[in-house]
Amino acid sequence: MTHHHVIIVGTGFGGLGAAIRLRQAGVDDVLLLERADDVGGTWRDNTYPGCACDVQSHLYSFSFAPNPDWSRAFSPQPEIWDYLRRCARDFGVLPHVRFGTAVTGARWDDATGRWRVSTSRGEYTANVLVLATGPLSEPVTPELPGLATFAGPAFHSARWDHSVPLAGRRVAVIGTGSSAAQFVPAIQPMVSALHVYQRTPPWVMPRRDRPLGARAKRLFRRVPAAQRLARGAIYAARELMVVTFRAPRLMRHAERVARWHLARAVADPALRAKLTPDYTMGCKRIIVSDDYLPALARPNVEVITERIAAVRERSIVDALGVERATDVIVFGTGFRPTDPPLAPCVRGRDGRSLADVWEGNPRAHLGTTVSGFPNLFLLLGPNTGLGHNSVVLMIEAQLEHLVGAVRHLRATGAAAVEPSAEAQAAWLADVERRIAGTVWTDGGCRSWYLDRTGRPSALWPDFTWRFRRRVARFDPDEYLVRGFAP
Ligand code: N01
Numbered sequence: 001m002t003h004h005h006v007i008i009v010g011t012g013f014g015g016l017g018a019a020i021r022l023r024q025a026g027v028d029d030v031l032l033l034e035r036a037d038d039v040g041g042t043w044r045d046n047t048y049p050g051c052a053c054d055v056q057s058h059l060y061s062f063s064f065a066p067n068p069d070w071s072r073a074f075s076p077q078p079e080i081w082d083y084l085r086r087c088a089r090d091f092g093v094l095p096h097v098r099f100g101t102a103v104t105g106a107r108w109d110d111a112t113g114r115w116r117v118s119t120s121r122g123e124y125t126a127n128v129l130v131l132a133t134g135p136l137s138e139p140v141t142p143e144l145p146g147l148a149t150f151a152g153p154a155f156h157s158a159r160w161d162h163s164v165p166l167a168g169r170r171v172a173v174i175g176t177g178s179s180a181a182q183f184v185p186a187i188q189p190m191v192s193a194l195h196v197y198q199r200t201p202p203w204v205m206p207r208r209d210r211p212l213g214a215r216a217k218r219l220f221r222r223v224p225a226a227q228r229l230a231r232g233a234i235y236a237a238r239e240l241m242v243v244t245f246r247a248p249r250l251m252r253h254a255e256r257v258a259r260w261h262l263a264r265a266v267a268d269p270a271l272r273a274k275l276t277p278d279y280t281m282g283c284k285r286i287i288v289s290d291d292y293l294p295a296l297a298r299p300n301v302e303v304i305t306e307r308i309a310a311v312r313e314r315s316i317v318d319a320l321g322v323e324r325a326t327d328v329i330v331f332g333t334g335f336r337p338t339d340p341p342l343a344p345c346v347r348g349r350d351g352r353s354l355a356d357v358w359e360g361n362p363r364a365h366l367g368t369t370v371s372g373f374p375n376l377f378l379l380l381g382p383n384t385g386l387g388h389n390s391v392v393l394m395i396e397a398q399l400e401h402l403v404g405a406v407r408h409l410r411a412t413g414a415a416a417v418e419p420s421a422e423a424q425a426a427w428l429a430d431v432e433r434r435i436a437g438t439v440w441t442d443g444g445c446r447s448w449y450l451d452r453t454g455r456p457s458a459l460w461p462d463f464t465w466r467f468r469r470r471v472a473r474f475d476p477d478e479y480l481v482r483g484f485a486p
């Protein structure tokens with residue numbers, strides 16, 4: 001059993017960022033556990049055709065590692081993955097990563113003041129445990145009646161099977177979220193028939209992607225302040241969305257733009273009606289796309305709004321009894337961030353797991369630390385997701401908190417910190433107050449933002465600068481200090 005000062009689980013934006021910032025702060029005994037054989041998290045795993053970020057590249061990157069060379073306003077997945085691999089290499093993180101090591105559980109040992117972390121390759125101990133496992137890392141596939149009898153290939157968008165040829169085949173797509181909106185236009189031209197099973201129509205806004213010119217890249221390389229300025233302008237424009245999330249009636253203006261976008265793309269009124277949402281925009285993640293709606297209007301595409309009644313060996317039958325021959329099924333059915341897979345296996349001071357404590361309603365102090373779980377830090381934990389801006393901003397605020405906590409432990413000689421129950425309750429009450437009356441409570445939809453209790457615990461319901469102002473600083477007064485290092 002080897003011991004490390006800090007163990008980080010995962011090597012996406014969160015895990016890599018944590019390792020980089022901790023090492024910059026002088027903490028070198030850092031081990032990253034990664035189940036796969038490369039870094040990159042969600043940007044390694046999501047390789048579906050058309051995969052790209054729907055937040056502009058200059059903002060969807062670390063503030064401490066600007067990239068003047070992004071090729072487009074919205075970068076494609078291979079470029080973002082490449083960026084993360086470069087960060088891992090250039091910041092010296094790679095030698096700290098143990099690949100092919102899946103964490104299976106973690107338990108706080110009060111006697112030693114350490115975490116015991118079990119993995120597919122044996123046990124480790126650590127003073128500090130950082131879970132950077134990503135809220136959207138475990139794909140969810142619905143249990144459709146008869147699915148097991150389907151004879152063709154069936155896979156989830158986050159585990160795209162590139163060995164399956166789609167050209168000339170009849171493909172069923174289940175789900176119409178951000179992922180489907182990206183891969184549907186990418187595969188539509190090659191398949192013979194595309195059956196898109198839509199449970200809820202998404203609101204779709206124009207994307208306005210464009211290549212970034214050589215002049216801008218040169219300027220950003222020579223004058224880094226110009227890139228910071230561009231980043232700031234994108235950031236400020238996106239923050240404005242919060243105003244309308246918090247005042248749902250203002251969303252009517254944005255909905256008008258989306259209706260116009262739909263009308264321009266889809267001439268057929270019957271199809272337009274199917275694609276028109278009946279809930280307030282923003283209640284679910286807004287899709288930004290210029291090619292999704294036009295793809296749905298192509299002659300080889302059918303949008304099916306009936307429920308799926310049965311999957312057969314070579315077909316899918318809808319609730320009206322219509323049977324459609326199907327060669328391949330692609331699930332664009334998303335993730336369940338409010339039931340993180342490691343939650344049942346991470347046990348705190350009293351032996352209870354995160355899942356036991358949360359009971360379907362994830363809660364954490366500042367979205368980052370949990371009462372009863374000393375020295376545990378969750379990156380993109382409860383109430384840190386965004387519907388409007390770059391989550392990297394949220395991660396960076398949490399990283400400052402983490403570094404502050406580790407520095408505090410070092411300076412005081414304490415073995416552990418954990419948020420006081422009072423501080424956590426006050427934070428949650430504050431979040432609750434910010435959530436009330438927003439589009440997520442009053443918008444009239446169900447989404448992955450909501451947990452099993454119906455609370456939007458996946459979301460930060462306010463401006464990101466407010467989160468940063470509150471979270472980036474580690475305040476010892478909000479924490480209980482436990483034990484002292486020998
Ligand atoms: O998943 P989703 P996603 N039967 O949960 C439907 C991020 N992301 O992978 O709306 C039938 O959004 C479900 O229907 P409904 C982004 O944050 C970012 O597309 O629940 N249908 C919905 O249509 C995004 O929000 C980028 O009624 C079922 C779809 O499946 C998040 O990832 C790119 C069903 C799931 O949509 C998830 O996106 C891509 C069932 N049993 C994704 N179960 C960026 O650009 C679910 N559905 C950064």
